[in-house]
Amino acid sequence: MAEKTNVVILGAGYAGLMALKVLQKRADASFMSITLVDQNPYHYEATDLHEVASGALTADRITYPIADVVNPEMTEFIEDRVTKVDRAQHRVELANHESIGFDYLIIGLGFESEDFGIPGVQEYALPMDSVDSAERIQQHITDEMFAYRQDNDPRHLHIVVAGAGFTGVELLGALSENRERYAEMAGVAPNQIQIMSVDGAKRPLSVFSQHLVDYGLAVLRGRGAVIESGKGINAIEPDVMHYADRETGESGEVVASTIIWTTGVRGSSVMAASGYQAKRNRMSVTPYLQDPADDRIYIVGDVAAATDSETGQILPTTAQLALVMGEIAGKNVLAAVTGYELTPFTYKSLGTVCSIGNTSAIGVVGDEHEVRGYPASMLKKVIMNKSLLETGGIKQVMAKGRFDLYH
Ligand SMILES: Cc1cc2nc3c(=O)[nH]c(=O)nc-3n(C[C@H](O)[C@H](O)[C@H](O)COP(=O)(O)OP(=O)(O)OC[C@H]3O[C@@H](n4cnc5c(N)ncnc54)[C@H](O)[C@@H]3O)c2cc1C
Incomplete structure (x- = not known):
């Protein structure tokens, strides 16, 4: 029997879980095995961190167990901290486990706070x-x-x-x-x-x-x-x-x-530790979201500096973008393994809504439709529920979704 292709996904954030979802759904345990690594046993909705910080929500409202979205027949979850990617040897070094080898790697390690070197x-x-x-x-x-x-x-x-x-x-x-x-x-x-x-x-x-x-x-x-x-x-x-x-x-x-x-934020410092020379740890990628020096390594979410295919401008880091990148990386890994053509990355923002507390917001939907006040805050919750649905499925939306739409 032929060896299975070994895919490693680093980070169970928006990008990593989206890639996992695509691979678990479209690939098969007969030819692919997946290892998912995260430093926590839970996924968290990073877009809601401010609500935990203010005390508006408890942490359990914005987290769910990674085990809930892992298919054990195909995927092994390792809870550990990634310290470095050894790109030459195709291995990932972990703080508390033996290093793990990969045929394909998806790096989705997300963001860290940026201090710009300001003293104190x-x-x-x-x-x-x-x-x-x-x-x-x-x-x-x-x-x-x-x-x-x-x-x-x-x-x-x-x-x-x-x-x-x-x-x-x-x-x-x-x-x-x-x-x-x-x-x-x-x-x-x-x-x-x-x-x-x-x-x-x-x-x-x-x-x-x-x-x-x-x-x-x-x-x-x-x-x-x-x-x-x-x-x-x-x-x-x-x-x-x-x-x-x-x-x-x-x-x-x-x-x-x-x-x-x-x-502001920068990408995970694991990027620098792995030898990536990138501004604020956001690495430029190929149109298929690969490391330009290695087509078996995909870089997605906040650690990637993807460009808008129309304007050539570097896209801002968002959960919305991370979800799209994770999906394309998942599809491309599967296409590469099965000999199909890769999909180039394209992205059209659905809009941006900034909450101002639980009951107000300002934002733009699509290209230019502006929303504000209470209707905008309802829209923000609908967007949050959609992203929860995409990574966690209906079970997580029912348990953790935002249904406090009417006040
Ligand atoms: C308060 C706030 C509000 C936001 N609001 C919005 C919004 O309204 N809309 C929007 O689109 N975006 C928003 N963003 C931005 C959005 O949250 C990020 O762009 C998004 O989280 C990036 O997704 P990601 O999958 O790349 O990484 P992350 O969500 O950061 O996930 C990275 C994962 O990797 C794991 N990890 C990190 N380092 C290691 C390591 N060394 N070893 C093992 N595991 C590791 C983490 O535990 C985490 O699970 C907001 C961000 C913040 C902080």
Whole structure:
């Protein structure tokens, strides 16, 4: 009997699980075996991390067991941390297991928080790039609110988010919606809880039109949260964020016991450890999503720098994109194994919706249809349910889906 083709998938995020789903559905255990590796026993919806960080949701609402989507007849799941891909030997090195060999590899190791080398970020700011880190933020806020009861130091009541990109604004929305809860913990009036974001860009969320952004900012202001734009953060010290105004150069600081870092992301550092020379660990790929130096290695999701086939521009990292890349990589591995033609990567964004808490959002659907307010927040939940359906199937949608559409 011929040897089975051995496919290894690294990461059970959006891209990795989509690739797994395609292969488990279309390939056959008689000619293919799959090994899936993730450092956690669960998949998490990274797009919901801000809701865990704010305390709006518990972690179990945004996670499900990877075992639920693994077909044991075809796939072995290894829970471990990948440390390096040995590209020359076609092996993957793991922290706590023997290395594993592969015929085909799909790398979907996702994103990490990017600190841009700014002093003090690693030591004194809280990243939000995993379930554990989101839970740490939630716990930290709770501890600070109760600490206020002990010494009445107002810095315990101040929360500052570094960055007002998509993630920063979604987090600000969730935090501001929970202001009353924080106030109760601290035993103060809600207006004593200061929630703000500091961002270097002249205007936040530049992917959206000015009037959509104005709408979003007004919702945030109405809940007592503010965004300070055009301020380049240059250092973090214990309980202090330092910045300089981008126009005047004037320096300033925000004093807050909770400093959350969401200025951007880079791809997994396993890419650099594996010898990939890529800007922010996002590797350029072939039109079929392969490593340009090795057509048996596919690179998908946030570790890939895929280009728009029409404009040639590098696409922003999103879950929506990761799902499409995972699907194409899965299909291409199967096509390569069975001798069919590979499918080139193409992508058409379905739109982007940025939540501002649980009950409001701003966004663009398709090419230009703008949505805002409560209908946009319903749409956001429908999009989340769709992505849950794509990786986890109907069982996960029923258990973890967002059905709080009406308020
Ligand atoms: C708060 C927030 C809101 C967002 N909102 C949206 C949105 O509304 N719409 C949208 O499209 N995108 C959104 N994004 C972006 C989106 O979450 C990412 O683009 C997406 O998660 C990338 O998917 P991925 O499969 O490449 O990687 P990930 O989802 O990051 O998954 C990577 C997987 O690899 C595992 N892993 C990582 N390193 C290792 C290792 N060394 N060893 C073993 N396992 C490892 C992780 O445990 C994880 O399971 C948001 C992101 C954040 C943080």
